[in-house]
Amino acid sequence: MATILVVEDTPANRALATKLLRAAGHEVLSADTAATGIALARERLPDLVLMDLGLPDVDGWQALREIRADGGAVAGLRVVAFTAHAMVGDRDRALEAGFDEYLSKPIDFATFAATVDGLLP
Amino acid sequence: MVADRDVIPAEPELPRFSRSLRPVVDAVARKKSGVHRKLLFGFLFGALLLVAMAVLSLIVIRQMDDRMAELNHARVKSGRAQEMLYAVTAQSHYRAMALLLPQDAGKYNGQVEDAKKTFAERLDLMEQDDPSNRDFYEGVRNENEKYKESGRKVLLLFDTGDIQGATRLHLDEEHPTSHLLETSMRTLIDSANQDIATAQADFQSSRTFFTRMVIAFSATSVIAALLLGFVLSWAFVLPVRKMQRALAQITAGNLKQHVDVPNGDEFGTLASDLNDTSERLATLFDDQRTLTTQLSKTNASLVDASEAKSRFLANVSHELRTPMTSILGFTDALLAGVDGPLNEEQRESLRWVQHGGQDLLGLINEILDLSKIEAGKMTIEAEPFDPKALVESVVAQHRSLAAQKRIRLESTDVGTPAVVVLDRQRVRQILVNLLGNAVKFTDSGEVKVETGASADGRFHVSVHDTGPGIAPEQQAAIFEEFHQAVGGEPGTGLGLTISRRLARLMGGDVTLESEVGRGSVFHLTLPLDHRAAPADAGGLEPRSAGDGERTPGPRAEL
Numbered sequence: 161m162a163t164i165l166v167v168e169d170t171p172a173n174r175a176l177a178t179k180l181l182r183a184a185g186h187e188v189l190s191a192d193t194a195a196t197g198i199a200l201a202r203e204r205l206p207d208l209v210l211m212d213l214g215l216p217d218v219d220g221w222q223a224l225r226e227i228r229a230d231g232g233a234v235a236g237l238r239v240v241a242f243t244a245h246a247m248v249g250d251r252d253r254a255l256e257a258g259f260d261e262y263l264s265k266p267i268d269f270a271t272f273a274a275t276v277d278g279l280l281p
Numbered sequence: 282m283v284a285d286r287d288v289i290p291a292e293p294e295l296p297r298f299s300r301s302l303r304p305v306v307d308a309v310a311r312k313k314s315g316v317h318r319k320l321l322f323g324f325l326f327g328a329l330l331l332v333a334m335a336v337l338s339l340i341v342i343r344q345m346d347d348r349m350a351e352l353n354h355a356r357v358k359s360g361r362a363q364e365m366l367y368a369v370t371a372q373s374h375y376r377a378m379a380l381l382l383p384q385d386a387g388k389y390n391g392q393v394e395d396a397k398k399t400f401a402e403r404l405d406l407m408e409q410d411d412p413s414n415r416d417f418y419e420g421v422r423n424e425n426e427k428y429k430e431s432g433r434k435v436l437l438l439f440d441t442g443d444i445q446g447a448t449r450l451h452l453d454e455e456h457p458t459s460h461l462l463e464t465s466m467r468t469l470i471d472s473a474n475q476d477i478a479t480a481q482a483d484f485q486s487s488r489t490f491f492t493r494m495v496i497a498f499s500a501t502s503v504i505a506a507l508l509l510g511f512v513l514s515w516a517f518v519l520p521v522r523k524m525q526r527a528l529a530q531i532t533a534g535n536l537k538q539h540v541d542v543p544n545g546d547e548f549g550t551l552a553s554d555l556n557d558t559s560e561r562l563a564t565l566f567d568d569q570r571t572l573t574t575q576l577s578k579t580n581a582s583l584v585d586a587s588e589a590k591s592r593f594l595a596n597v598s599h600e601l602r603t604p605m606t607s608i609l610g611f612t613d614a615l616l617a618g619v620d621g622p623l624n625e626e627q628r629e630s631l632r633w634v635q636h637g638g639q640d641l642l643g644l645i646n647e648i649l650d651l652s653k654i655e656a657g658k659m660t661i662e663a664e665p666f667d668p669k670a671l672v673e674s675v676v677a678q679h680r681s682l683a684a685q686k687r688i689r690l691e692s693t694d695v696g697t698p699a700v701v702v703l704d705r706q707r708v709r710q711i712l713v714n715l716l717g718n719a720v721k722f723t724d725s726g727e728v729k730v731e732t733g734a735s736a737d738g739r740f741h742v743s744v745h746d747t748g749p750g751i752a753p754e755q756q757a758a759i760f761e762e763f764h765q766a767v768g769g770e771p772g773t774g775l776g777l778t779i780s781r782r783l784a785r786l787m788g789g790d791v792t793l794e795s796e797v798g799r800g801s802v803f804h805l806t807l808p809l810d811h812r813a814a815p816a817d818a819g820g821l822e823p824r825s826a827g828d829g830e831r832t833p834g835p836r837a838e839l
Binding site for chain 2: 172175176179187
């Protein structure tokens with residue numbers, strides 16, 4: 161039982177991630193922009209953040225930099241990159257940029273569950 | 282003179298000193314007559330000058346001969362007059378000797394007679410040679426007659442023995458007459474010497490005159506011949522140089538040239554031909570340039586269109602992935618029972634949705650890959666891995682489908698390299714495509730995967746199937762986009778295209794052997810390290826029917 165923040169602008173993807181996580185028994189918070197996502201993360205301090213890389217206001221990379229640069233406890237959050245840009249090398253790039261894990265869309269149910277479980281305390 | 286290809290000669294002109302001859306040169310050039318006639322005229326003129334020179338020389342020789350003859354004549358006349366004077370004095374002398382020495386009179390008088398004879402002979406000759414002085418000679422003849430007469434009288438007295446009377450007669454009559462003759466002879470000698478002097482002076486002045494005349498004529502001839510030669514040669518050289526210049530311009534790329542050659546001969550025709558040719562060349566070149574411009578515009582727009590297509594495909598497929606993510610994700614979630622248990626029919630329907638969605642996603646991914654390859658944006662990674670393990674995992678992935686279709690799936694390993702440095706994901710993609718096709722198109726029999734090394738030491742995988750086979754005329758086409766073997770199951774038709782392009786990007790290739798009714802063999806050949814192999818450019822490439830034939834790789838008898 162953990163609190164997970166999903167930052168994703170596509171409603172269907174947000175709904176799916178929420179559904180899967182709730183089915184696994186987690187409390188799910190969701191945001192559709194980086195700004196509201198970061199604000200929510202500061203307020204609720206979730207156990208895990210799923211961050212879409214292609215957000216409408218600032219992209220996921222920038223959002224991660226803001227989180228990591230935050231003076232408070234937010235900086236230490238576990239953040240998973242979540243993207244449709246499934247390119248070879250993206251995973252390495254994401255881990256290098258400071259993401260804790262990388263998930264590509266479409267979501268493979270088993271991989272998704274395993275990745276999330278692996279990152280939760 | 283060989284024209285330097287890079288240097289265009291200056292506008293040709295006559296040498297500076299002869300510019301004033303230009304109108305004459307132009308007139309000769311303009312003259313409507315063939316080059317050979319013009320040249321012939323020049324040579325004839327030269328020959329005429331030579332003939333004139335010869336004639337003049339002959340006249341001079343003749344004239345000088347005449348002068349020489351006059352001189353000789355005067356000299357002969359003088360000589361004869363001298364001889365006659367001598368004959369007269371000899372007569373007086375021998376007569377006196379005969380009178381002084383009567384005992385030898387016979388001898389002396391004989392000598393007197395000889396001298397008389399000589400005098401008479403010379404006188405006749407003189408008169409013949411110099412008929413204009415007849416009066417003078419007549420006088421001399423009269424004096425001589427008187428002299429002879431007095432001589433005869435002296436001799437008559439002498440013969441009678443009257444030596445004294447003869448002597449007196451000689452002194453009184455014969456001797457004064459001889460004096461008269463001597464005086465006449467001196468006059469004659471003087472006149473003859475006068476003639477010699479005149480003839481000599483004449484000869485000298487003639488020689489000077491003729492020498493000057495010959496020199497003047499020669500000089501004039503030389504100048505005339507040089508002028509004619511100069512004018513004639515420039516009448517021909519000017520057009521040649523003009524054309525040479527025009528040709529140099531044409532060679533330098535200035536195709537449109539107009540040569541202004543006034544010649545009425547072959548050079549004029551040649552120049553007008555050159556002008557026509559130049560005009561045609563320029564027209565052709567303009568046409569060609571217009572065409573080239575159009576072609577490059579067309580080409581640029583084609584490239585733009587192709588890039589736009591690739592961009593469009595990339596964007597569209599990316600945009601399609603997002604909703605596909607939802608479709609597949611929610612289907613998975615439903616099938617996983619996230620929203621509660623499902624009955625078997627609902628499950629079956631959702632599996633169809635899942636299948637369709639996966640096929641569609643596969644197609645989208647392939648279009649995305651192909652558009653990346655065509656845009657030259659496909660990056661190829663390099664990581665060391667065990668190729669045998671990769672092949673085994675792909676084979677294992679297809680076991681359940683093969684089992685479902687009741688076909689055997691075998692794999693053998695013959696000298697597979699222990700490690701290769703390639704893009705693992707892309708190699709897997711190619712293997713999945715080749716093996717997937719083999720299983721998909723084979724309804725009975727077996728699919729066999731052979732992993733090993735090619736003859737030249739490259740990594741080689743061959744996928745053998747006992748499917749329907751591919752007809753020779755189709756074999757090149759199946760590597761083209763959206764091609765599907767006739768009678769085959771529905772599929773994307775992009776897999777083989779992508780597989781081959783990916784293999785080539787890594788410096789390898791995918792090739793095919795097949796026989797209708799017996800099956801197909803697809804060969805994947807890759808270098809051990811693609812960074813060391815020359816990769817095929819990933820962009821647009823010309824596709825031809827013979828595409829499949831260029832590719833290296835094992836080939837069996839079909």
